Amino acid sequence: MKKVPFVTKEQVEKLAETYPTPFHIYDEKGIRNTVRSINKAFAWNKGFKEYFAVKATPLPGILKIMKEEGCGTDCSSYPELLLSDVCGFKGHDIMFSSNDTPVKDMQEAYKLGAIINLDDFTMIDFLEQVAAIPETICCRFNPGGVFALGNDIMDNPGDSKYGMTRDQLREAFKILKAKGVKHFGIHAFLASNTVTNGYYPELARQLFQLAVDMKKETGVAVDFINLSGGVGIPYRPEQTPNDIAAIGEGVRKVYEEVLTPAGMGNVALFTEMGRFVTGPYGGLVTKVLHFKHIYKEYVGVDACAANLMRPAMYGAYHHITVLGKENEPCDHTYDVTGGLCENNDKFAIDRKLPKIDKGDYLFIHDTGAHGSAMGYNYNAKLWCAELLLKEDGSVELLRRAETEKDYFATLDFTGLFKDL
16 A cells, blocks of 8 residues: 655645644544544444543644544543543543552542543552542453464463453452442453454454353443454555454454343443554654765654654654655665664664655654654653644644753753743
8 A cells, every 4th residue: 555645745845934844743634534434333332432542642632633523532641631631521531541550640530530440450449548439440351371363473461561360350340349330341452553354353252252251250241341452554555454344343243243142232342542543644744954875875854763763662664755756766775864862763774765865855654643642852852843734724733842941841940941
């Protein structure tokens, strides 16, 4: 599948007059259409709700789109809870899935009436000590071992720090029921960024069967099952995108095979597809500054790993388009680098690209989720601006670029930076 930027060279040149590069830009139309496709794919389930993972793209402008499209939010920290609250998400429109949870975070989740998803068996006592046990609660499950589709190992839950064992889940349900919980949920995340239509149906089968077993063993009939995230995107052009309609239909068939015959045909389904919703609809735009000709050919740009750390952290692939040269042959080999004092600050290694010239703009694809959100300030590099390409073609500023004054704000008590 050819990757085509949703902005042109001419648009970027115009934008750069107001918003100097680098900047992240998001495509409102693509995001809305994807949320609608998810809701349509699971419309057969009466209680279905997509809880957008705030950590993927923690911007009020993005969260407001989610609210308008009928989504909830999935939060894992106090600030994410605050962000959801100020954007209008209330009560059970917020799912709080955290681990190693601070007191303040848990108390805020309880105060907001969020659905609290307990990561660990010990969190029952913790929640009761710092707040109270609510009438609705969710428990996170970890089956251990490996998660496989056929002969293909997708991930290794047994090495994951998240969730309860099956025995712990059963005991948790018994204890919580005795403490007055009336509405139960099950949550699990067993594989990350899967590009296969088979992941969700297989995950659903395991969780649906678990729900049936828990009803037999504890008397607890779950009200909802949260399939979490894990539905990925094709970062590489040769990958085939997930078909959300096929995924929804696959889950429906399993639902009717497992839950309906057990008298559990009223269980609501939730998802948390942060990456799938915004990932393909974000791009990092950066300008070429320098070239270096030593043992390899290096292209130096004004963005760095502080703006997009996935390639440096994971060796992750992000496709790159040289704007204005989309149809030129990729007959040059480059390492595309940023300016951090770290050798892993590379957006691409030995990448085939068209001939690049100083001043060219590069569009780094698929940064809409876990892109800017994973940014940091190493080398005192500043966070870049984030923009939204609106459906009408206009552009909205979602987050301004960080300034030196912002960077030194936590040192303002020293008096050394008062003149900035």
